[in-house]
Amino acid sequence: MMSATDATWSVAMNGRATFSWDYDAGNERLLSLYRKGKDKQWDQERRIDWDVPTDPDDPLGMPDVMVPLYGSPTWAKLGPKNIAELRLHGAAWQFSQFLHGEQGALICASRLVESVPGIDAKLYAATQVVDEARHTEIFSRFLTERVGVQYPINQNLASLLDDTLTDSRWDLPYLGMQVLIEGLALAAFGLLRDMTTQPLARQILAYVMQDEARHVAFGRLALRDYYREIDARERAEREDFVIEACYRMRDRFLWTDVIVALGYERSKSPETRPNREALRMFQRALFGRIVPCVRDIGLWTDRVRAAYADIGVLDLADVDLQAAMARDEDLAEQEDRARDARVAEVGEMIARGADG
Ligand SMILES: [Fe+2]
Numbered sequence: 001m002m003s004a005t006d007a008t009w010s011v012a013m014n015g016r017a018t019f020s021w022d023y024d025a026g027n028e029r030l031l032s033l034y035r036k037g038k039d040k041q042w043d044q045e046r047r048i049d050w051d052v053p054t055d056p057d058d059p060l061g062m063p064d065v066m067v068p069l070y071g072s073p074t075w076a077k078l079g080p081k082n083i084a085e086l087r088l089h090g091a092a093w094q095f096s097q098f099l100h101g102e103q104g105a106l107i108c109a110s111r112l113v114e115s116v117p118g119i120d121a122k123l124y125a126a127t128q129v130v131d132e133a134r135h136t137e138i139f140s141r142f143l144t145e146r147v148g149v150q151y152p153i154n155q156n157l158a159s160l161l162d163d164t165l166t167d168s169r170w171d172l173p174y175l176g177m178q179v180l181i182e183g184l185a186l187a188a189f190g191l192l193r194d195m196t197t198q199p200l201a202r203q204i205l206a207y208v209m210q211d212e213a214r215h216v217a218f219g220r221l222a223l224r225d226y227y228r229e230i231d232a233r234e235r236a237e238r239e240d241f242v243i244e245a246c247y248r249m250r251d252r253f254l255w256t257d258v259i260v261a262l263g264y265e266r267s268k269s270p271e272t273r274p275n276r277e278a279l280r281m282f283q284r285a286l287f288g289r290i291v292p293c294v295r296d297i298g299l300w301t302d303r304v305r306a307a308y309a310d311i312g313v314l315d316l317a318d319v320d321l322q323a324a325m326a327r328d329e330d331l332a333e334q335e336d337r338a339r340d341a342r343v344a345e346v347g348e349m350i351a352r353g354a355d356g
């Protein structure tokens with residue numbers, strides 16, 4: 001598909017650009033989301049407190065269980081230097097996938113502007129284009145300034161993006177990006193935000209999540225209406241897409257890219273690490289924002305339910321998305337207050353210094 005040294009990757013796009021002359025048409029809920037999207041833009045330069053230091057060996061501040069090879073016989077033989085390297089590369093891999101995923105979201109959102117039939121959805125999607133550009137910028141800056149190592153895109157993520165973009169049907173970028181990839185990213189952001197010991201990483205994740213909540217709401221609004229109208233054959237095609245993508249997400253080999261890159265294993269074979277249980281819990285949690293959303297948009301059919309039962313995530317359908325997103329909003333505002341308090345404290349110190 002692509003090599004790690006390629007500077008670009010091109011995917012053939014199918015489908016049509018659609019104009020809408022009905023400028024007055026619009027779903028009130030979509031238009032209010034559009035207003036919110038315009039209203040809530042922010043700039044990393046001003047909102048993120050880049051003065052906050054990060055631990056150069058551990059910029060993501062993750063517990064050991066999240067470090068590649070943790071708990072394996074190899075791990076037991078490693079010295080502190082190798083462990084620090086694994087920790088740094090684990091962070092680099094994780095944030096690199098966020099970075100490439102954000103660029104994928106940027107491209108999918110601009111695709112939606114072109115292909116979605118309604119003017120209300122086009123307007124909203126345009127605000128998402130800017131959101132995803134800002135997210136790409138932030139993850140890129142964090143990786144360059146605080147991590148110093150960047151990984152190429154994971155093959156499973158690349159395949160998912162490829163499937164999403166090559167399809168000519170206008171709803172597929174919504175389903176692939178807004179529901180599945182964004183759902184996965186949102187869950188991963190949330191887990192890391194709640195686990196990290198590093199304030200800068202927590203701040204970035206909390207702020208990005210605040211925007212992502214709107215993107216998921218957008219996908220749900222648009223697809224819920226559309227999937228009510230489609231026929232049985234069209235529905236079955238969407239089910240196939242969801243089922244295949246979810247298996248691929250479950251099977252993505254967490255950390256193997258890192259283990260191979262550092263020379264611990266030669267091939268991307270399934271991992272033989274003993275902390276599989278922790279990994280499985282993490283993998284399961286990644287479905288927490290996808291499963292309830294798939295139910296919500298009306299693809300909750302016998303086949304989809306059977307697949308989720310097989311993956312072991314069927315019960316996640318009951319996750320309260322509204323409550324999760326309200327918490328995301330609160331945590332972002334909490335970060336704003338903490339930053340304001342820090343800035344005020346520094347200001348006071350400077351004033352006191354000037355007086356003395
Ligand atoms: Fe994003």
Ligand SMILES: [Fe+2]
Binds near residue numbers: 105132182211212215
């Ligand atoms: Fe997004």
